[in-house]
Amino acid sequence: xxxxxxxxxxxxxxxxxxxxxxxxxxxxxxxGIAGITSFDGPLPGPHVVLMSLVHxxxxxxxxxxxxxxxxxxxxxxxxxxxxxxxxAAFDRFDATQPTASRYVDEDLNxxxxxxxxAGNRRSVELDRAxxxxxxxxxxxxxIDLHSMLWTSEPLILCGPLSKGRRLAIAMGQPGLLVADSxxxxxxxxxxxxxxxxxxxxxxxxxxxxxxxxxxxxxxxxRRSVAGALRHLHMTGPHPALPPPQSAPAPRVAxxxxxxxxxxxxxxxxxxxxxxxxxxxxNTLLAIDGxxxxxxxxxxxxLVMPSLRxxxxxTAVRLARMLEA
Numbered sequence: 001x002x003x004x005x006x007x008x009x010x011x012x013x014x015x016x017x018x019x020x021x022x023x024x025x026x027x028x029x030x031x032g033i034a035g036i037t038s039f040d041g042p043l044p045g046p047h048v049v050l051m052s053l054v055h056x057x058x059x060x061x062x063x064x065x066x067x068x069x070x071x072x073x074x075x076x077x078x079x080x081x082x083x084x085x086x087x088a089a090f091d092r093f094d095a096t097q098p099t100a101s102r103y104v105d106e107d108l109n110x111x112x113x114x115x116x117x118a119g120n121r122r123s124v125e126l127d128r129a130x131x132x133x134x135x136x137x138x139x140x141x142x143i144d145l146h147s148m149l150w151t152s153e154p155l156i157l158c159g160p161l162s163k164g165r166r167l168a169i170a171m172g173q174p175g176l177l178v179a180d181s182x183x184x185x186x187x188x189x190x191x192x193x194x195x196x197x198x199x200x201x202x203x204x205x206x207x208x209x210x211x212x213x214x215x216x217x218x219x220x221x222r223r224s225v226a227g228a229l230r231h232l233h234m235t236g237p238h239p240a241l242p243p244p245q246s247a248p249a250p251r252v253a254x255x256x257x258x259x260x261x262x263x264x265x266x267x268x269x270x271x272x273x274x275x276x277x278x279x280x281x282n283t284l285l286a287i288d289g290x291x292x293x294x295x296x297x298x299x300x301x302l303v304m305p306s307l308r309x310x311x312x313x314t315a316v317r318l319a320r321m322l323e324a
Contacts, residue, residue, distance in 0.1 A: 012308070014149075016095040016213040018059045021066040023084055035084035036135050037069060041234070045078025046140035048234055050225060052082075054109045054144060054189065056089025057101040060209055060217040061145025064225055071240035080234055081135055088124050098213060099149065109144075110186025112136075114193070136189060141167065142204035143228050144189050145221055147212045152274025152304050154220050157206040159190050167203045169250050172227040174209065174220060176275065178303050179322075180255040183314050208304065253301050253319035261309040263289035268307060272316075276302045286315065 029036040035053075050068075052061030065082045074080070084090070086108050092101040105123035117130055136142065154174035158164035160181050168177040182191045194200035207224045210217030219242075226241040235241065268286045278285070278300045285302075286293040296318060303317035 014098055014213060016098050017215055018063065018213045018218065019095075020059055020090070020093050021063045023062065023066060023087075023090075026066065026069055026082070026084065027087065031081070031135065033131055033135060035087050036081055036132070038079055038081040038135075039074050040079050041075035041077040043077035045075070045234070046232060047079040047081065047138055048075070048229070048232055049081045049083060049135060049139040049142040050145065050228075051142060051189065052084055052145045053087065053090050054085045054146065055102045055107075056086045056091075056104075057093055057098055058145075058147045058212055059093070060147050060212070060221045061207075062090070063218050064145070064221045067222075068225070068240050071238070073235065073238055073240055075234045076236060077233065078140075080229075081139070083132070083135065085132060086125065086128060088128070107186070109188045110183060112187040112189050112192035116186075136192065139204070140202050141228075141232060142189065142195065142202075143171075143225065144204060144206040145225070146206055146208050147210055147217045147221075148208050148274065148304055149212055150274065150305065150307050151211055152208070154210045154217075155208050155274070155303070156224075157190065157208065159196065159205070161196070161198050161203075163198070163201070163203045164190070164195075164205050165252065167228075167231075168205045169252075170227075170231040171205070171224055172231075172247055172250075173223040173245075174207065175247055175250050177250055177252045178255060178317070178319060179252065180258070180303070180317055180319075184258070184260055185313060252322045253303070254322050255303065255317045255319045257296050257318040259286070259288075259293055259315045259318065261288060261311050261313055261315045262291065264311045265289055266309050266311075266315055268305065268315075271307060272302050272305045274302060274304045276305075278302065288315075 108125040155176040156168040158168040190204040194202040195204040209220040229235045266288045283295045301319040305316040309315035
């Protein structure tokens with residue numbers, strides 16, 4: 001996958017092979033919350049929320065949800081909600097500057113802390129999080145659909161609790177599951193409220209389906225959504241959903257270290273890819289100012305390394321493999 005070319009000045013140019021979907025039919029929603037469309041099934045069941053565009057330049061999730069809506073998919077039971085989260089950022093998407101529309105003011109997926117949501121601070125994304133909060137609060141299961149800037153093996157982030165891991169395994173795709181505790185810079189949707197409470201049954205996972213603007217990422221997103229809906233008995237066979245596929249046994253990893261860039265000069269010693277496994281403990285990975293970043297254990301899985309991390313942001317998660 002040749003999705004990025006690096007020029008001498010170090011600025012990457014990404015190959016954008018996806019077009020933004022037409023969301024005009026679904027922008028208003030039918031719930032009183034823009035971008036949220038919900039349908040009730042004839043039988044009782046859970047409220048399942050499929051959320052896309054938490055980052056405005058991550059198109060694959062929105063493409064798949066628009067396909068399902070346009071195809072008339074309806075739940076067999078419970079309630080099924082389709083969400084397009086950061087419409088303001090999505091509206092700014094420009095294929096010539098595709099990284100510029102991740103958000104308008106701040107990352108919508110770092111704001112899911114109840115005191116922050118209840119406070120007085122304002123931003124485009126914080127206001128939007130407050131608008132979305134009722135549908136998130138009412139979800140029994142939330143599938144947050146994302147993609148990745150840098151080349152990486154697709155994966156599901158399932159949080160630190162066993163209920164997230166069980167949901168991720170049951171979905172089937174992607175087959176790499178990573179248990180983690182999020183970012184120091186703020187809480188994600190999957191870290192919010194009942195999803196992060198081990199005594200509550202509600203569960204959420206975050207799908208990282210592949211590189212942002214590659215067609216394979218759309219295909220993986222379709223398969224992941226289809227697996228979730230089948231597992232939850234929300235739908236039967238449908239033309240817009242890919243049929244079940246045999247897949248290898250899931251692989252489960254647990255994050256042992258979150259590496260946050262402490263300086264603006266953080267630099268990996270080579271262009272690692274997500275999914276790389278470093279065999280030996282104490283292998284040099286990066287230089288952060290005057291600090292060396294090394295693997296803390298043998299067979300260290302690199303989870304979503306960011307080859308241009310900003311100061312204070314996650315540069316890479318380091319994980320060890322577990323029994324599924």
